[in-house]
Amino acid sequence: MVRILHTADWHLGQTLAGFSREEEHRAALDALVDLAAREAVDAVIVAGDVFDTLNPSADAQTLYFDTLARLRAARPHAAIVVVAGNHDPAGRLEAPRGLYRLADVHVTGTIARAADGYDLARHLIPVRDATGAIGAQVLAVPFPRVADLPPLDAATEGSPVVAGVRGLYRGMIAQAKAAIGDTPLVVTGHLHVAGGLESEGAERRILVGGEHAVPPEIFPAEAAYVALGHLHKPQRVGRDTIRYSGALFPLSKTESGYEHGATLVTLEGGMVQVEHRPLPRPVPVLRVPARGALSRGEVEAALAALDLDPATPFARRAFVYLNVAVEGPATGLQAEIAEIAEGFPLRLVAVTLERPAATGEGAAEPVAMRLAERRPEEVFREAFALKHGAPPSPAHEEAFAALLAMDEDAADEEAA
Structure with a gap:
């Protein structure tokens, strides 16, 4: 044997x-x-x-x-x-x-x-x-x-x-x-x-x-x-x-x-x-929550509920993957959540932002158009909605208009 x-x-x-x-x-x-x-x-x-x-x-x-x-x-x-x-x-x-x-x-x-x-x-x-x-x-x-x-x-x-x-x-x-x-x-x-x-x-x-x-x-x-x-x-x-x-x-x-x-x-x-x-697992690898996604307001309580020992040496602290449900713009949200996580004895690996799946009801068939035929404001609105799952706010529209104006001024100066 x-x-x-x-x-x-x-x-x-x-x-x-x-x-x-x-x-x-x-x-x-x-x-x-x-x-x-x-x-x-x-x-x-x-x-x-x-x-x-x-x-x-x-x-x-x-x-x-x-x-x-x-x-x-x-x-x-x-x-x-x-x-x-x-x-x-x-x-x-x-x-x-x-x-x-x-x-x-x-x-x-x-x-x-x-x-x-x-x-x-x-x-x-x-x-x-x-x-x-x-x-x-x-x-x-x-x-x-x-x-x-x-x-x-x-x-x-x-x-x-x-x-x-x-x-x-x-x-x-x-x-x-x-x-x-x-x-x-x-x-x-x-x-x-x-x-x-x-x-x-x-x-x-x-x-x-x-x-x-x-x-x-x-x-x-x-x-x-x-x-x-x-x-x-x-x-x-x-x-x-x-x-x-x-x-x-x-x-x-x-x-x-x-x-x-x-x-x-x-x-x-x-x-x-x-x-x-x-074999014994040396370090926990956790998905929070185990299924689905948290709202922004639930993140801190969910991390606290893990009840991790603050005396754990850094190299033995749990790896955590966070899934957070969002609707609309989420600019800065990942950095905000990372800052919250710093208050707990864990190592944050990634924050995944989950958005509601689009139903597709009433969606129009895409129309092929050349970029030159599109107005910059239209392209911005579509790109923003695709990225954030919601249309841009008036503040976003104003910021884009200001950037567009700066770009047009620069182009005029270069042409002159």
Whole structure:
């Protein structure tokens, strides 16, 4: 029997509205290392997006290397496998190969080929139990870039990109199974598999050629388990043994409802058991209100009702997204609400102004006109109403007329 801890999408170095998340990352990775030790795992797989950007900061890299060292100390015999995601600097990630070798850490940033196909010495990592017996093999496949795919055939039925990804996995899995026989094969991937639920606005559509998802059928039954990264919600895709572990904690507003954590995989006697293991959330990520929107007058009371501890260190204060219902002009409202929020022990990420949806009743069909045929005052009124959901007040009309007059005077002077 071997046990594998599957994690992904750390996004070290990420900030939220300019606020550092390093404190959260440290706490979440502490919990991850503790989980690996407590469950006595034989392998840890990090399925991509270790970093948030292609040029990670020194602090983010330090936290990454410190975490690898702590995992190695917690589980001296365990295989530690890291693959690059679309956010990662693939070449730089795997560059310290000699140092990784000293720590028995396996990092794969790009696809390595050999004369007879793929370089399995770089891609195939044994997972040994406490006795030293090999209980599984990990086929480490990073985010597939264009150069990694087999030659694309535009005449292929369907998407040539999907066909290329399918061919990549088919070739690598076939070669790996020929080398390991009946030993269970665990395959990694960092891509969007069709059927997986995205976190709106948080994840890029990453395949080339206009495609963004591949079918789960690209992973054949020969793969005992598929450890995926890229989508931040923990979930199965296609079958129970194809899974996204999800991110360590919410990386955006749309992820606050997930139970974040890691996946514990047990392989024994041809059976695969998969369990989601939640991790403590280091910092609350709150939408206020949970549904709908507040009026301007309700904002202060709603923030007070959160009952947040003023003694909380700044780096552990809750992230808050406010939704406020408005009708008519809202000039200066966001700044006003931000000033109110400063009186509470929280970090305001964003204020979303929600307006009543237009019914469209009685709306006239738009008439195509050239801008030269329109009077500036008409264009201003329409633009103001579109922006603020209400016509301009007399004061706004007067201010625009004054600006227009200044512009006309300047034009006359230039012509003279």
